[in-house]
Amino acid sequence: MGASSPTTTTTDRGAGGSDRIEPRLLVVVVALAALTFLGVLSETSLSIAYSDLMGEFAINAATVQWLTTGYLLVLAVAIPTSPFLVRRFATKRLFLTAVLIFTAGTLLGAFAVSFPMLLAARLVMAVGTGVSMPLLTTIVLEQAPLRQRGMLLGIVAMVTCTAPALGPVYGGMVVEYLDWHWIFYIMVPFLVAAGAAGAVTITDIRKGERATISLPALLLVAVGLSCVIVACSFCGTWPALLTVGIAALAALALAAFAMTQLRSAHPLVDVRVFAHPGFTVGLIVLMLMQGTILGINFLLPILLQRGQGEGSMTAALVLLPGAACGALMSVIVGRLLGAHRATSLILIGVPGVMILELALLAFPDRWWTVLVAYMILMPLGGFVQVPAQTHSLNQLPERLNPDGSATLNTLQQLAGAIGTAVASTLMDGFTAPALADGTGEADAYVTAFSSSMTVFVGTLAVAFVLAVALRRIESAARA
Template sequence: MDITERNKKVLLIVLIAGCFLSTLNQTLLNVALSGLMEVFDVTAATVQWLSTGFMLVNGVLVPITAFLMQRFTTRQLFISSMFFLLIGSVLCACAGNFGVLLTGRMIQAIGAGIIIPLMMTVILYLYPSEKRGIIMGTIGFAIIFAPAIAPTLSGFIIEYVSWRWLFIGLIPFLLIVIVLAFKYLMNVAETTKAKLDITSVILSTIGFGCILFGFSSAGSKGWDDPGVITAIIVGMIVSTLFCLRQMKSSDPLLNLTVFKYKVFTLTSFINVLITMIMYADLILLPIYLQNGRGFTAFEAGLLLLPGAVINAFLSPVTGKMFDKYGAKPLFITGLVFIIVSMWGVIDISDSTTYIYIMVRTIILRIGLSFITMPLNTAGLNALPRELGSHGSAVNNTIRQLSGAIGTAVVITVYTMQATSHASELSMENENITAIEPEALASILGSSDAYVFMLALSFVAFIIACFMPKKAKAAIKKSEGESQN
């Protein structure tokens, strides 16, 4: 299909706008959870389902996105996902009880689960490998900028207006994007009469769903909870069965042959570690600031803002650099920044300044801007075009699972260490600090958890060293082979 440059730009603008709203919506509730506990009179474990449930629906939906992209047109999928976001937002805004709010979030998650894999696949169709870096960088701006402003924005809304405006505010923007999509969005790839393997859908839903549920519940219920252990074991067994079925199938739901490509496999390993670090830091830093230091949610959100804004604005720059220099130098540079940022917080205390933590977070975010979007681009560039939608679906499945697992593991390390420090402090007769023992235990627990994250950063750095230097040449070769 021949698409003009102008049409490509219009298509990208509409997709980026939809992606921005979807990503913003994902993280908007993070700092509102404690307030919603009071509004609906629910426990922390119950309110957590607003995040866990969203992640579950997202994670379960992602493996079937490759099929959806074969079966339905770009227009149909994008407009449907925007309508799901709209209906979910209206339900949440009008929610009179927690059940309705949770239902609205689940409906929003259906829309959000489709958008990013759809957008990645559209880019693979529209742009050659040597131009994808800058385009991915521009998209990275939207994907990174949305969660960057979300904590500060939602903190401000909750403090000065009402939590309902977190959803009411989204509605007019979603309507505008839907109108633009109807007017300007064109179809990119041809659809095929792909058959849906129902058994694979059931296996992926149970497998990935149980793993996500098990790990995301471990933080609140503990690793010795029978429900958590059962969910993780069942999830791993069923996911293994799913993978075996995909390898034997002639038309797999999720094509695992993408792992035959070395660059894609290496970027997938780095993706797992970077996602674990990124998600865990977004959970751990507010715990340290609020539980350990007594800052408000709004102050914690403000601290995260400068680093995240710099990250977003650097994304198009690192996209250009990727096109020029390839993946390896960018990954190594980014991981050096990440290692420095983790090293800087392995001994945080009650006297560590707000500015110091802010500067450290800026360093982390600079590092992430060298990795996040180039990682996706390098992995997908390594694949022939016909495997693009599968590669995108695999990437997003990995990200969902890594986020849940990384958060759970780091919160467990934090909880175990904080509990251990609390018992040690209670045995000491004299406490030479002016800070409460519980807060001090929380600070020491955070510090120990960052040591674990520093170790993950070093592992990612070692893997990045194995990235081929001439990845771009290899990409062009594989594309040439696929066209012959």
């Protein structure tokens, strides 16, 4: 199918679809989204316990960070295999395998008595998430009419965006009143419920396509993405030359991967998805917003605790309303997509978030300004994330659904890792000279926050230019 036909194909598949979502499909989406939710919840809640883990296992901050970095590394390897897995194995069996793997990792974490055991648990959980995350998007693309996709992806965003908000509060309460092992114990009943719901409702989406996997290709993409994540995660602490070398290795590995996939009759991930301009530009806009939001989510707790002197629980509660509003708006925006063009919503969301970034930059020294600004910023972010994801995937022909889903999910994870790493580097880079000049610690962190935010304002300025270009691409396709 040529590059000019996906819009027609997609529209035809959605023609005549009712706005009412089939209850079975809704249960499937929630069951699959639960695994992603629990994966993110375990990560954000466990971060609250890092200081306890460092003391209990006698490790330093650089070591404990591998609980997050290792998780992202395994995701980077697991997600690109999803097109092969979706085409090769029965969908229900694939889902139940993901649940069993994730549950095994959760139980391993619950019974962990050493840091290596806890790290192994996180890596096993990442395998389960890496299978379920792109499977969820692929099922929506395969089984939902066009008009319902935005709504369903909005529900997915609501479920998964709630986890970063609840994680610190949940982790703080568990660590304060129980101990960190219970972060994992409490998750087990929800995994059982998700597995049971999916076992009853999931149907097969295979089409009898031949499924093959190239181990050299898998190795290249694993090396490339892993090097990107490692370079971003440790760019502020490792020697600059080493970081540049790792980044160069990432570029070479990913370029070699793309070349091999273009020549392969049965690619691991069909990189021809990037031949569709609407998909490529929409994905870049999504990545820029994803990196910005996660970067801000990293900076705000530091601002509240180090700059304003609030406790960790207070900081979590200040940010909770904004995250909750953002999650709710994801569903509302999903419904709006049925009646409005995706690019119209994106062109509201990008400048809106930029304005709120400027407000945070100008007034960073009061907790209530953070609370109000964040409550508005997060819903406006939903005007970009859900429409950009839905619009991008809708540009692809049906045969590329698994490849588009894997590509989008992989690069979303990558954007989040880069955004967090950039935020960390900026905060350290701006704080150190301020402290060296004799500035008080609180004032140094407030100043560093404002300086860091200017970079993310610039990031969204680029996203706005691309959003305008995306609008023109969409208008040309409609014409």
